[in-house]
Amino acid sequence: MTLPRFFWSEYRKRRKRAALITFALFWGTLSILLLMAFGQGMTTQFQVSFSGLGQTLIMVYGGQTSLPFEGLPKGRPISLYPEDVDYLKDRVPEILRIAPESYNFLQVSANGKEINRTVHGTTAEFGLMRTQVPRMGGRFLNAADVAQGRKVAFIGWKVAADLFGSADPVGKPIVINRIPFTVIGVLQKKIQDSMYNGPDAEQVYLPFHAYQQIDNRRRINQIHIQPREASQSKIVEARVRTLLGRKYRFVPDDRYATSFWNTIEDAKQGQAIFKGIEIFLGLIGALTLLIGAVGVTNLMYAVAKERTKEIGVKLAIGARRRVIIQQFFLETVFVFAKGTFWGFITAFNVVHIIRLAPINYDSFGIEAYLLRPEFSLQIFVAYTAILGVLCFLSGIFPALRASRANPIESLRYE
Amino acid sequence: MIELQDITKVYRTGSQSLEALRGISVKIGKGEFISIMGPSGSGKSTLMNIIGCLDTPTAGEYVLDSDKVAGLTFDQLAAVRNRKIGFVFQNFNLLPYATAWENIELPMLFDGKNGRRRRERVTELLNAVGLYEWRGHRPSELSGGQQQRIALARALANDPPILLADEPTGNLDSKSGEEIMAILTDLWREGRTIVMVTHNDHIAAHSERTIRLFDGQVVA
Ligand SMILES: Nc1ncnc2c1ncn2[C@@H]1O[C@H](COP(=O)(O)OP(=O)(O)OP(=O)(O)O)[C@@H](O)[C@H]1O
Ligand SMILES: [Mg+2]
Numbered sequence: 066m067t068l069p070r071f072f073w074s075e076y077r078k079r080r081k082r083a084a085l086i087t088f089a090l091f092w093g094t095l096s097i098l099l100l101m102a103f104g105q106g107m108t109t110q111f112q113v114s115f116s117g118l119g120q121t122l123i124m125v126y127g128g129q130t131s132l133p134f135e136g137l138p139k140g141r142p143i144s145l146y147p148e149d150v151d152y153l154k155d156r157v158p159e160i161l162r163i164a165p166e167s168y169n170f171l172q173v174s175a176n177g178k179e180i181n182r183t184v185h186g187t188t189a190e191f192g193l194m195r196t197q198v199p200r201m202g203g204r205f206l207n208a209a210d211v212a213q214g215r216k217v218a219f220i221g222w223k224v225a226a227d228l229f230g231s232a233d234p235v236g237k238p239i240v241i242n243r244i245p246f247t248v249i250g251v252l253q254k255k256i257q258d259s260m261y262n263g264p265d266a267e268q269v270y271l272p273f274h275a276y277q278q279i280d281n282r283r284r285i286n287q288i289h290i291q292p293r294e295a296s297q298s299k300i301v302e303a304r305v306r307t308l309l310g311r312k313y314r315f316v317p318d319d320r321y322a323t324s325f326w327n328t329i330e331d332a333k334q335g336q337a338i339f340k341g342i343e344i345f346l347g348l349i350g351a352l353t354l355l356i357g358a359v360g361v362t363n364l365m366y367a368v369a370k371e372r373t374k375e376i377g378v379k380l381a382i383g384a385r386r387r388v389i390i391q392q393f394f395l396e397t398v399f400v401f402a403k404g405t406f407w408g409f410i411t412a413f414n415v416v417h418i419i420r421l422a423p424i425n426y427d428s429f430g431i432e433a434y435l436l437r438p439e440f441s442l443q444i445f446v447a448y449t450a451i452l453g454v455l456c457f458l459s460g461i462f463p464a465l466r467a468s469r470a471n472p473i474e475s476l477r478y479e
Numbered sequence: 480m481i482e483l484q485d486i487t488k489v490y491r492t493g494s495q496s497l498e499a500l501r502g503i504s505v506k507i508g509k510g511e512f513i514s515i516m517g518p519s520g521s522g523k524s525t526l527m528n529i530i531g532c533l534d535t536p537t538a539g540e541y542v543l544d545s546d547k548v549a550g551l552t553f554d555q556l557a558a559v560r561n562r563k564i565g566f567v568f569q570n571f572n573l574l575p576y577a578t579a580w581e582n583i584e585l586p587m588l589f590d591g592k593n594g595r596r597r598r599e600r601v602t603e604l605l606n607a608v609g610l611y612e613w614r615g616h617r618p619s620e621l622s623g624g625q626q627q628r629i630a631l632a633r634a635l636a637n638d639p640p641i642l643l644a645d646e647p648t649g650n651l652d653s654k655s656g657e658e659i660m661a662i663l664t665d666l667w668r669e670g671r672t673i674v675m676v677t678h679n680d681h682i683a684a685h686s687e688r689t690i691r692l693f694d695g696q697v698v699a
Binding site: 067068071074075078079375377378379380381382383384385386387388468469471472473476 | 528534535554558561568573574585589590594633636
């Protein structure tokens with residue numbers, strides 16, 4: 066027998082008494098980690114769902130003037146045209162990406178089926194701005210498709226399902242307004258909490274020039290703009306207003322001449338709400354941690370005190386201070402590691418299993434926020450650090466104290 | 480050689496203070512067999528604990544083999560308790576989670592003795608106290624007499640020259656008590672210094688000399 070083996074043998078014999086502490090640690094770890102994982106998951110899902118429409122996106126629409134301008138009467142309609150895209154891009158250096166978009170509700174048929182869907186004409190940059198991620202084996206429209214006006218189409222997953230069932234539509238023909246197109250990609254499922262014209266799952270996208278052959282209106286429905294930095298959204302909006310005002314002759318401040326949907330500003334509000342929820346959950350977590358820590362600390366302290374007499378015996382037969390502290394240290398670390406480890410493993414598995422639950426991408430509901438809990442390393446590290454320190458103090462403090470006093474004082478302890 | 484000079488021990492509990500020992504001076508030579516007697520509360524245990532380096536006096540000087548005990552560090556005192564002094568308690572004070580074997584082995588483990596020496600010594604001691612068959616049992620599975628014999632074996636593990644026993648037979652029936660006394664007498668014959676507290680004149684009769692305490696002072 067060596068000292069570590071003696072420690073181990075003593076530990077094993079009193080394991081039943083340590084079981085409660087181990088369980089408390091396990092349970093505390095599990096509940097804290099789950100709470101935090103759900104909070105984190107909700108925040109992330111919010112961000113994901115917001116980026117379902119697009120990330121840092123400003124949409125510009127035409128309108129009708131509400132103010133007279135240099136002798137022109139109010140009430141003039143303002144429309145946007147394809148050339149506005151380059152006009153703005155050349156003049157506003159803060160613009161990273163920009164794309165026109167036109168759409169119409171049209172007949173789409175394939176595979177002997179016929180449906181009516183909104184069909185859009187746009188460019189490759191649209192895909193990047195509006196998170197149009199293709200399913201495996203397909204792609205979004207690219208620059209060459211747009212430049213050459215290729216007869217290709219990118220379709221939402223519901224359109225794909227409606228026309229092709231479970232078959233892969235990529236490479237198959239679809240007919241839009243009697244003109245045949247080839248499907249080049251299907252949108253991968255995503256959660257999307259904000260939209261115009263319905264969810265992207267229901268849409269069909271064509272290269273801008275190809276679209277113009279179906280829909281001969283010159284004016285476009287809207288322009289999508291992504292600033293280089295999210296913080297520039299206000300500046301970009303103001304510049305675009307001024308430039309369009311100069312071109313189409315309206316007062317830049319005229320709220321009705323053009324309209325803007327600035328998702329960046331929307332997101333700021335949404336994020337504030339979720340930040341609030343996160344802080345709230347963090348607070349609950351901190352309180353739970355506090356209660357748990359007090360419980361565990363108390364248990365550890367009680368057990369360690371109970372053993373004061375044993376410390377006295379060991380000191381009486383010649384144990385050095387180091388031996389006493391070593392034993393308590395090792396035991397505390399071991400019990401702590403064991404409880405935390407199983408708590409972590411369980412929490413990890415619970416999260417993993419919950420994440421297996423499918424999310425209904427077609428009716429985006431509360432489950433999308435709840436069914437995607439996720440771990441963050443910071444949570445785990447912070448938790449372990451706080452509880453570790455508390456455990457260490459509670460487990461080892463009585464031993465430290467006892468190994469400083471006369472053995473007889475510990476021996477008398479009942 | 481144990482030399483106590485004017486030892487005082489004051490216990491403070493709250494605002495009250497109690498003088499358990501008042502100026503005790505005692506010399507115990509090497510190889511002596513001493514018994515300490517006195518009424519309950521006269522300070523016998525307090526004195527034994529000080530001699531055994533389990534407690535420190537409030538005042539006075541304790542010299543053990545020409546070392547001033549007051550000048551020793553915590554770990555040096557631990558070494559004294561480990562090698563020089565074997566202590567037998569009235570209530571045994573065995574470790575409840577350790578077996579008889581482990582309890583006896585522990586002082587040697589703390590001393591860093593190697594495995595073979597420890598095994599030999601534990602076997603020897605278990606045989607000497609007649610409890611070899613009980614080596615795997617925990618204290619709670621042993622009778623009081625058996626526990627006291629294990630405690631005695633533990634006190635002897637590192638072969639200390641001094642053996643202190645605070646009412647070693649106090650919790651035992653007379654037969655077990657006599658067994659313990661027989662062992663103590665043998666140990667004394669082997670040359671050990673033995674100091675024993677007892678209430679029993681019959682037990683005290685085994686010793687060479689009796690120190691009587693009354694109210695914290697030596698009376699004879
Ligand atoms: N830890 C303590 N705190 C306060 N007073 C104590 C403490 N230990 C002992 N005393 C007091 O000191 C006095 C001497 O106690 P001690 O235990 O030395 O007596 P004793 O002679 O061993 O008695 P007994 O024969 O009953 O064992 C008693 O009055 C006791 O109440
Ligand atoms: Mg006593």
